[in-house]
Amino acid sequence: MALEKQRFDTLILGAGGAGLNAALQLANANLKVAVVSKVFPTRSHTVAAQGGVNAALANVLPDNWHWHMFDTVKGSDYLGDQDAIEYMCREAIPTVYELEHNGVPFSRLANGKIYQRAFGGQSQDFGGEQAARTCAAADRTGHAILHTLYQQNIRAKTHFYDEYFAVDLIKDDAGMILGALVLNIATGEPLLIESKTTLLATGGCGQVFRTTSNAHINTGDGMAMVLRADLPLMDMEFFQFHPTGIAGKGMLITEGVRGEGGYLINKDGDRFMEKYAPNAKDLASRDVVARSIVTEVRDGHGCGPEADHVMLKVNHLSEDVIAKRLPGIRESAKIFAGVDPVKDPIPVFPTAHYVMGGIPTDRFGRVMPTADDDGEHLPGLYAAGECACASVHGANRLGGNSLLDILVFGRLAGHNIIDYVKENKAHRPLNEASVEASMARLGRWDAKGDGMTVSQLRNEFRKTMEDHAGVFRVEDMMAEGVEKIKQVREKLNDVRLTDHTRTFNTNRTEALELENLIDVGLAIAVSALHRKESRGAHSRPDYPKRDDAEWMKHTLYWRESDKLDYKGVRVQPLTVESFPPKERVY
Amino acid sequence: MKFSVYRYNPETDSEPYMQMFEIEQRQGMMLRDALLAIQEQDESFTFRHSCGEGVCGSDGVNVNGSNKLACIAPLTELKDPVEVRPFPGRPVIRDLVVDMSQFYAQYNQVDPWLQRKEPLPEQEILQTPEERDQLDGLYECIMCGCCSTACPSFWWNPDKFLGPQALLSACRFLADSRDQAGEERLDKLEGPYKLFRCHTIMSCVEACPKGLNPTKAIGHIKAIMLKEAI
Numbered sequence A: 001m002a003l004e005k006q007r008f009d010t011l012i013l014g015a016g017g018a019g020l021n022a023a024l025q026l027a028n029a030n031l032k033v034a035v036v037s038k039v040f041p042t043r044s045h046t047v048a049a050q051g052g053v054n055a056a057l058a059n060v061l062p063d064n065w066h067w068h069m070f071d072t073v074k075g076s077d078y079l080g081d082q083d084a085i086e087y088m089c090r091e092a093i094p095t096v097y098e099l100e101h102n103g104v105p106f107s108r109l110a111n112g113k114i115y116q117r118a119f120g121g122q123s124q125d126f127g128g129e130q131a132a133r134t135c136a137a138a139d140r141t142g143h144a145i146l147h148t149l150y151q152q153n154i155r156a157k158t159h160f161y162d163e164y165f166a167v168d169l170i171k172d173d174a175g176m177i178l179g180a181l182v183l184n185i186a187t188g189e190p191l192l193i194e195s196k197t198t199l200l201a202t203g204g205c206g207q208v209f210r211t212t213s214n215a216h217i218n219t220g221d222g223m224a225m226v227l228r229a230d231l232p233l234m235d236m237e238f239f240q241f242h243p244t245g246i247a248g249k250g251m252l253i254t255e256g257v258r259g260e261g262g263y264l265i266n267k268d269g270d271r272f273m274e275k276y277a278p279n280a281k282d283l284a285s286r287d288v289v290a291r292s293i294v295t296e297v298r299d300g301h302g303c304g305p306e307a308d309h310v311m312l313k314v315n316h317l318s319e320d321v322i323a324k325r326l327p328g329i330r331e332s333a334k335i336f337a338g339v340d341p342v343k344d345p346i347p348v349f350p351t352a353h354y355v356m357g358g359i360p361t362d363r364f365g366r367v368m369p370t371a372d373d374d375g376e377h378l379p380g381l382y383a384a385g386e387c388a389c390a391s392v393h394g395a396n397r398l399g400g401n402s403l404l405d406i407l408v409f410g411r412l413a414g415h416n417i418i419d420y421v422k423e424n425k426a427h428r429p430l431n432e433a434s435v436e437a438s439m440a441r442l443g444r445w446d447a448k449g450d451g452m453t454v455s456q457l458r459n460e461f462r463k464t465m466e467d468h469a470g471v472f473r474v475e476d477m478m479a480e481g482v483e484k485i486k487q488v489r490e491k492l493n494d495v496r497l498t499d500h501t502r503t504f505n506t507n508r509t510e511a512l513e514l515e516n517l518i519d520v521g522l523a524i525a526v527s528a529l530h531r532k533e534s535r536g537a538h539s540r541p542d543y544p545k546r547d548d549a550e551w552m553k554h555t556l557y558w559r560e561s562d563k564l565d566y567k568g569v570r571v572q573p574l575t576v577e578s579f580p581p582k583e584r585v586y
Numbered sequence B: 001m002k003f004s005v006y007r008y009n010p011e012t013d014s015e016p017y018m019q020m021f022e023i024e025q026r027q028g029m030m031l032r033d034a035l036l037a038i039q040e041q042d043e044s045f046t047f048r049h050s051c052g053e054g055v056c057g058s059d060g061v062n063v064n065g066s067n068k069l070a071c072i073a074p075l076t077e078l079k080d081p082v083e084v085r086p087f088p089g090r091p092v093i094r095d096l097v098v099d100m101s102q103f104y105a106q107y108n109q110v111d112p113w114l115q116r117k118e119p120l121p122e123q124e125i126l127q128t129p130e131e132r133d134q135l136d137g138l139y140e141c142i143m144c145g146c147c148s149t150a151c152p153s154f155w156w157n158p159d160k161f162l163g164p165q166a167l168l169s170a171c172r173f174l175a176d177s178r179d180q181a182g183e184e185r186l187d188k189l190e191g192p193y194k195l196f197r198c199h200t201i202m203s204c205v206e207a208c209p210k211g212l213n214p215t216k217a218i219g220h221i222k223a224i225m226l227k228e229a230i
């Protein structure tokens, strides 16, 4: 049967916050846009974001975007690009107002303005008193934002391909991206979508680790598609472990709990963060809190029969505060930890949460294909959201800055695409060879016979990642990890599906996801092995110090022979003075 | 623990059938974990799921006769053997996966987006905490479909009656102090079917995994209509 084809001005892969905010700009401008998502849009993982989105609205405490910028640069452990950070922090304010105008049901202050709470790593006046910068809709901010954006896209009549799985980017010999091969999950039929511009907004890859706050669908598909198109991923060694996942399970307990006054205790009831971060205490940056918890447990101060977690104490807050500000957390703690936080503390331990690295873009959301500091972007290809790396989070992301990142850069990518399509009216000729290569990749899963199952290899892989690329990383352990993951990659050849039918075959999509996970996992492990310093979330007991002379640079990883290269950090902001690297204390 | 699971693949089965599986029950296990364990035994078994924590709304299924989200349904609360079926009244695509397009179309019918007529302020549209409180119990809907697919009126008149989820959403916008299309919204709900086919049977309330109350929302809309009529 001939392969079905469709043509659009723009193809957006992903219907989370980033994809939907871009789609909204494009649909409002009457461009022909297709949004492809492997799940119904409101099931995208943005829905799970709890705490809120940062913007210096100064509704509760004094604030301005420049302080927000300072905190973000410092939080990034000086690896973030300061031009992109300045842009994001300035744009945060109109972005949040626009969201509100679109209908997001933010919680409110007595004067009718948007409620803002304190989050980790936030300060007034360049490192002074705690700030309150995180705009929240109770503890369901992601849900509120995602549903609102979807609603606005219904109004704007955006064209959705729901439950279509993107397999590969299609490219021509000049390296230009021509669209993507996607799979209709319900029928199992492939579809070729040709587009003048393509935006990757496929979200994160937390499923590379065994214990994670990320959904089953967060498998780094877009990142792996980019790798297979011979493009690099940037700063993949920087993976955030959120300090407070429900112990043993991984579901997230938002930092907003600590923002509202909750704090961590060890088995002796000591408030141990006072020891590790005397000023910011429980609201120190996430990497700092996560390491402190792991250290406490390793030093024998853990709670529970296995002494393998710590406790998050909330019961000193009034039931009213918990009911009003943290209703979702109370529900989750009851269901998954079996405790009512109004009465008892919640058992917590760090959980794999967020990838700072991703598809390298400039501050316009355009994909940058080389390690050249003054290199050109790849025309027509964009990336935004968690799959992208602008880079605004550098080595460590601040809570509340990711929703911000996806919204600001999703919107911006939308605007830039509108301009690009005005000047590039024609589709480029299709490259059949590239289509055939992706079809062959799909066809590989039709192979029958005995072999490993997808879930067997996936379990082995995720355990390996957890053991060898987790919170603390040392040379031998990581080198062994890289070897093991390479073996896992080899074993992919031995995996066979037992189900070869077409209709809603999750066995097949999970196999495609496993290929993606492994490619992305290797990018993380190889990049991590080679960075011989400790910076942000990348913590190496064998190289405990940050080394700005040697390592204040971005890592680039290519799939072909696991090649690495490096490129400079953009330290020059747009209009203000650069923040020079300083020691990072909280 | 034993599970009797609905199976149907249109490519290979002429008819649906129930299949038994046995799963070793671990502490704290949810129904989703059991379904995943079943999937490890038989890779051809299919169901939707994603977040694992009751926020994405993917994994609504019918369990021992009631609609639930598998990921937040503790096995300890289910009677052995557990019977797992797809949502009632929806066309089955495969196994537990049903076609929800009609449910989504109904949502679209209530114009589920905030509508303003006045020009927008530069900053946020102000809303008091009390006005914002009106949205609680309405905005949290995750569109899982547990309610609508448990509603007899929805089964009989899916093309005419909007169903509890869409009506709850309509109420969410009617209740929003910032929305300025109240009249149009009410006009669109007029007639004997769209709203008024609700016979307050309350199956929707019982089914909602987020503790929302569509029946109350529907009553609320009726009350506003009545007030407007007078």
Ligand SMILES: Cc1cc2nc3c(=O)[nH]c(=O)nc-3n(C[C@H](O)[C@H](O)[C@H](O)COP(=O)(O)OP(=O)(O)OC[C@H]3O[C@@H](n4cnc5c(N)ncnc54)[C@H](O)[C@@H]3O)c2cc1C
Residues within 6 Å of the ligand: A013, A014, A015, A016, A017, A018, A019, A036, A037, A038, A039, A041, A044, A045, A046, A047, A048, A049, A050, A051, A052, A053, A054, A141, A142, A164, A165, A166, A167, A201, A202, A203, A204, A213, A214, A215, A217, A218, A221, A222, A252, A254, A353, A354, A384, A385, A386, A387, A399, A400, A401, A402, A403, A404, A406
């Ligand atoms: C539990 C949790 C709580 C969080 N809380 C906060 C918070 O309070 N504040 C904050 O700032 N950040 C928070 N974050 C981080 C933030 O929510 C995410 O980084 C962000 O939502 C990612 O948005 P996105 O649009 O990039 O991707 P997503 O929302 O993950 O969307 C990805 C989209 O891509 C689609 N997709 C992926 N692969 C394919 C494929 N192969 N084919 C087709 N479609 C595909 C998916 O279907 C989906 O539509 C939280 C994260 C988690 C996990």
Ligand code: SF4
Residues within 6 Å of the ligand: B150, B151, B152, B153, B154, B163, B164, B197, B198, B199, B200, B201, B202, B203, B204, B205, B214, B215, B218
């Ligand atoms: S109360 Fe109304 S909407 Fe709810 S189940 Fe009954 S008939 Fe359906």
Ligand code: SF4
Residues within 6 Å of the ligand: B140, B141, B142, B143, B144, B145, B146, B147, B148, B164, B165, B168, B207, B208, B209, B210, B211, B212, B214
């Ligand atoms: S009202 Fe409840 S049951 Fe119905 S779709 Fe919303 S969350 Fe699901």
Ligand code: FES
Residues within 6 Å of the ligand: B049, B050, B051, B052, B053, B054, B055, B056, B057, B058, B059, B069, B070, B071, B072
């Ligand atoms: S998997 Fe998301 S609601 Fe159950």
